Amino acid sequence: MTTVAIAGFQHETNTFAPMPTGYEEFTQAGSWPGLTQGTDVLSVFNGLNIPVSGFIEAAGDWELVPLLWTAAEPGGYVTAAAFDKITGMICSALSRLSGIDAVYLDLHGAMVVEHFQDGEGEVLRRVREVVGPDVPIAVSLDLHGNLFPDxxxxxxxxxxxxxxxHIDMADTGRRCQALLQQRIEFGALAKSFRQLDFLIPLTAQATMREPAATLYSELSQIRPDHVLSADIAMGFPPADIEHCGASLVCYGTSQSDCDLYADQLLRELQQKEAEFAEPMMPAPQAVAEAMELNRMNRKPVVIADPQDNPGAGGSGDSTGLLRALIDADATDVWFGMIWDPSVAAKAHQAGVSAVIDIELGGRYSNGEVANEPLRCRARVAHLSDGHFVFSGPMYGGATAALGRMALIDIENTGIHVIVSTVRTQNADAEIFRHMGIKPEDKGILVVKSTAHFLADYTPLADTILFAEADGLNPCVVERIPYTRLRSGVRLGARGPEFVAP
Ligand SMILES: [Zn+2]
Structure with missing residues (x-):
């Protein structure tokens, strides 16, 4: 009988976001379950599209010992206190176990802690201290990992x-289980690691679009005989750390085969450099195009606001794109959503059909980006407690816990805004539907998302536009003010080379 301890601790840290990520953020549920401990992990994560769910499902007759699973919405630095507490919970639970054969960790890869640039590396160091050098540690990561050599x-x-x-999160957990099984059977595997010498903008990483679509389809095809597994992390650019950027890993039973394949994959990535082009256009231009298209089409135009994507550490309360829509007199606009717990509370207090004077969003800035509350009068059109079941390809089956939500109609405009209490990305059209909105029938839909929305919104959209408005998730990598990035990394396809100060 193989006994495996399993734990999950995920955070994607945007070091330019001013909101610190504390322990409380890790306890809260949102689009994913909150902090879950012990055997509850087996029931809570059953059947979800989350790595630990896939690992559990694939484990068959292995005896699994679940320790805990937790994740917080992407945001600023993880506090040292939260990191110490959560890794402490994992390590003390591990130290009480005897005779485990392996450890599986469901991590992100882009966690930055106040005092550690490499959050995942520090988790592994502490876990390794407890289990010793001989117990295999298997890790699944997000595509946005910034992997450190250590x-x-x-x-x-x-x-x-x-x-x-990320529609293959559970599948990545399954693949991790299979690779761990091979590691247990064969003993220590040969492995290769390569880092790319340019940064790929988040908005150019989507695998439903080129060049990533071709790159990833090749990844799952032909490999040399002695290579068991290979994967690419595209990196998470809004992180001012030494090893920000794309990298790849390769495992097998022959070091030379792993090295050859890793070099081949790296070359393929390098050859596509010029194709990783930033798709954003200025917000006023995106709005004008959407209005023009809307006059001709019956299917909705979707405008994404990537730089205020809460799923990449944006506050979700930037009013830049909303102002561009108001300035252009856009109508039939369904804006999902603005994070503003106080306006959501006020709307719930006032009730449906009430008219309220509000200062909407605009509270968070890091001093570099503009963000002001929108002072306006609005009618409360619909209320919700934020509990509903997602149905899209990424979150499908998971239960949302987004707190009090309100749909408000901004007076003297054709603009309708969903206001939320829990900061989260709109990657699932149920966010509209559960508020009584049929997104398929609307003119312009706005989502604060970089790419996750593509899975659920592409089928219902006539056209998708990426608007450049102010937000805390800088997507134009040439303009990101790095200070710690390793020397010699090019900032984007045609961007300048970063030279360490
Ligand atoms: Zn990701």
């Missing part, structure tokens, strides 16, 4: 999502 050394095997939108 992290790679500390993990026995790593698998990484191959889709963005």
């Amino acid at each position: 992290f790679f050394e500390l993990a026995d095997v790593v698998t990484i999502y191959r889709t963005y939108p």
Whole structure:
């Protein structure tokens, strides 16, 4: 009988976001379950599209010992207190176990802690201290991991999502289980690690679009005989750390085959450099195009606001794109959503049909980006407690816990805004539907998302536009003010090379 301890601790840290990520953020449910401990992990995560769910499902007759699973919405630095507490919970539970054969960790890969640039590397160091050098540690990661060489050394095997939108999270957990099984059978595997010398903008990483679509389809095809697994992490650019950026990992039973294949994959990535082009256009231009298209089409135009994507550390309360829509007199606009717990509370207090004077959003800035509340009068059109079941390809089956939500109609405009209490990305059209809105019938839909929305919104959209408005998730990598990035990395396809100060 193989006994495996399993735990999950996920955070994607945007070091330019001013909101620190504390322990409380890790306890809260949102689009995913909140902090879950012990055997509850087996029932809570049953059947979800989350790595630990896939790992559990694939484990068959292995005896699993679940320790805990937790994740917080992407945001600023993880506090040292939260990191110490959560890794402490994992390590003390591990230290009470005897005779485990392996550890599986469901991590992100882009966690930055106040005092550690490489959050995952530090998790592994602490876990390794408890289990010793001989117990294999298997890790699954998000496609947006910024992998440090030390992290790679500390993990026995790593698998990484191959889709963005991340529709293969559970599958990545399954692949991790299979690779761990091979590690247990064959003993220590040969492994190779390579880092790319340019940064790929988040908005250019989507695997439903080129060039990532071709790159990833090749990844799952032909490999040399002695290579068991290979994966690419595209990196998470809004992180001012030494090893920000794309990298790849390769595992097998022959070091030379792993090295050859890793070099081949790296070359394929390098050859596509010029194709990783930033798709954003200025917000007023995106609005004008959407209005023009809307006059001719019966299917909705979707405008994304990538730079205020809460799923990449944006506050979700930036009013830049909303102002561009108001300035252009756009109508039939369904804006999902603005994070503003106080306006949501006020709307709930006033009730449906009430007219309220509000200062909407605009509270968060890091000093670099503009963000002001929108002072307006609005009618409350619909209320919700934020509990509903997602149905899209990424979150489908999971229960949302987004707190009090309100749909408000901004007076003297044709603009309708969903206001939320829990900060989260709109990657699932149920966010509209549960508020009584049929997104398929609307003119212009706005989502604060970089790419995850593509999975659920592409089928219902006539056209998708990416608007450049102010937000805390800088997507134009040439303009990101790095200070810690390793020297010699090019900032985007045609961007300048970063030279360490
Ligand atoms: Zn991701």
